[in-house]
Amino acid sequence: MTRKHRLLLFLIGAIGAGFVYCAGAGNMPPWTQYRGPYGDVIAGLAVFQRHATDTVNAITYDYRGFDTLGEEFMLFSAVTGVMLLLRPEKDEKDASAKEPRNPASFRDRAALSETVQVFTTAVFGLWVLFGIYIGTHGQLTPGGGFQGGVIIAAAPMLLYIAENTDAFRRIVSHPFVELLEGFGAAAYALIGLAALAVGVPFLTNILPLGTTGNVFSSGTIALISACVGIEVTAAFTLVIFEYLREILSREKNQED
Amino acid sequence: MLAHYPYYIAAWIFLCGLYGIVRSRHLVHTVISLTILQTSTYVLLLAIGFRKGGYAPIFADIHPGVVTVDPIVQALMLTDVVVEATVVALLLAMVVKAHEKGGTTSPDDLRYMRG
Amino acid sequence: MMILGTGLLTLIAVSAFIIVRTDDVTNQLLGLGFYGLLFALMFFVFQAPDVALSQITVGAIALPLMIMLAITRMKHREAVNRAGKKRS
Numbered sequence: 001m002t003r004k005h006r007l008l009l010f011l012i013g014a015i016g017a018g019f020v021y022c023a024g025a026g027n028m029p030p031w032t033q034y035r036g037p038y039g040d041v042i043a044g045l046a047v048f049q050r051h052a053t054d055t056v057n058a059i060t061y062d063y064r065g066f067d068t069l070g071e072e073f074m075l076f077s078a079v080t081g082v083m084l085l086l087r088p089e090k091d092e093k094d095a096s097a098k099e100p101r102n103p104a105s106f107r108d109r110a111a112l113s114e115t116v117q118v119f120t121t122a123v124f125g126l127w128v129l130f131g132i133y134i135g136t137h138g139q140l141t142p143g144g145g146f147q148g149g150v151i152i153a154a155a156p157m158l159l160y161i162a163e164n165t166d167a168f169r170r171i172v173s174h175p176f177v178e179l180l181e182g183f184g185a186a187a188y189a190l191i192g193l194a195a196l197a198v199g200v201p202f203l204t205n206i207l208p209l210g211t212t213g214n215v216f217s218s219g220t221i222a223l224i225s226a227c228v229g230i231e232v233t234a235a236f237t238l239v240i241f242e243y244l245r246e247i248l249s250r251e252k253n254q255e256d
Numbered sequence: 257m258l259a260h261y262p263y264y265i266a267a268w269i270f271l272c273g274l275y276g277i278v279r280s281r282h283l284v285h286t287v288i289s290l291t292i293l294q295t296s297t298y299v300l301l302l303a304i305g306f307r308k309g310g311y312a313p314i315f316a317d318i319h320p321g322v323v324t325v326d327p328i329v330q331a332l333m334l335t336d337v338v339v340e341a342t343v344v345a346l347l348l349a350m351v352v353k354a355h356e357k358g359g360t361t362s363p364d365d366l367r368y369m370r371g
Numbered sequence: 372m373m374i375l376g377t378g379l380l381t382l383i384a385v386s387a388f389i390i391v392r393t394d395d396v397t398n399q400l401l402g403l404g405f406y407g408l409l410f411a412l413m414f415f416v417f418q419a420p421d422v423a424l425s426q427i428t429v430g431a432i433a434l435p436l437m438i439m440l441a442i443t444r445m446k447h448r449e450a451v452n453r454a455g456k457k458r459s
Contacts, residue, residue: 030259057421261377348438
């Protein structure tokens with residue numbers, strides 16, 4: 001099938017699907033006039049039932065907790081897949097030993113100024129702190145483990161940008177990161193199993209709920225959010241490292 | 257027309273993403289088109305749950321009982337964003353591997369993978 | 372507020388088409404980062420701050436970063452292969 005035929009086939013399908021969709025969308029309730037009962041019911045109840053002021057996170061980590069568990073393991077298995085696919089193969093290692101030390105494409109940059117290097121190191125701490133703040137206040141204000149985790153996982157890239165490659169390599173290739181990833185995923189499942197041990201259904205909020213508005217409130221919501229944060233931090237750090245592994249090992253070769 | 261505007265936009269973005277996948281000459285282009293295709297679901301979910309004059313469903317500084325927009329579709333979108341990231345990570349790893357094994361990034365040249 | 376939202380939706384529809392039409396992957400990547408930020412803005416306008424935050428972190432940091440690293444890795448591999456061929 002040539003390109004032209006493929007595009008023509010797509011066009012016919014797109015016009016047909018678009019026509020049917022538009023005919024159906026005309027019968028949807030109009031935009032800006034939400035009328036389903038579920039959202040209103042849960043928005044009215046969540047604060048009193050779970051003592052969490054952020055309803056969205058209460059739904060994600062509690063009412064729909066089982067769903068989020070599946071999503072968590074999806075992330076876990078995706079990272080495992082990335083690691084399996086991008087692992088260094090044996091003959092590749094031999095090839096990288098033989099290769100010339102300085103290919104032209106990696107030489108054409110000027111050295112970074114010291115001000116930038118010092119400044120990024122200072123920002124690194126603030127960056128991680130901000131990520132922890134976002135991650136631990138998920139039950140009160142917008143945020144939560146997932147967002148905080150991605151912010152923290154992006155922090156080592158600051159060091160890489162500032163050409164502090166040694167520190168970057170030490171952080172992202174540490175075996176502790178893999179341990180953290182497993183810990184985050186397992187802790188989520190164990191919190192769910194703890195509820196079974198007490199005699200209530202899986203992933204029930206069994207911890208004391210605390211005062212609404214306190215950081216240590218909302219029972220398992222805050223705890224699960226923290227576990228998800230650990231898992232996401234480790235997962236994205238691992239993915240970044242797997243993509244950079246080859247380039248990092250070459251830079252190390254050049255320094256030696 | 258304007259009463260259902262976001263629904264039409266969602267369909268448009270979906271078809272745009274599909275068009276990108278059909279016409280792509282580079283596997284990374286295919287992956288980016290797929291992420292654009294996926295963003296159409298955000299528009300659709302957002303349009304379903306939105307209510308004019310509704311507050312954000314965060315009761316940190318508003319009184320419980322105030323009319324808000326639907327928090328359930330927002331939780332669904334949150335899941336969707338995470339899934340998007342994981343799917344892209346896995347697909348890109350496959351693209352990198354296909355490039356290493358086959359030496360090509362064009363979807364049309366992947367015929368060597370046929371059994 | 373509704374006018375802002377409608378305008379943003381139109382902008383998103385237009386930029387989706389432009390990104391899909393772009394053939395150079397690096398240009399497309401820059402467009403994708405901008406597109407992610409547009410979505411974050413739209414989530415704020417439509418009262419979804421939670422999703423906006425995760426869209427900023429994923430759409431504007433994680434996705435472009437991963438795609439950029441993948442492209443870099445493929446270019447790196449090509450450079451190594453070319454250098455290896457030249458020597459042998």
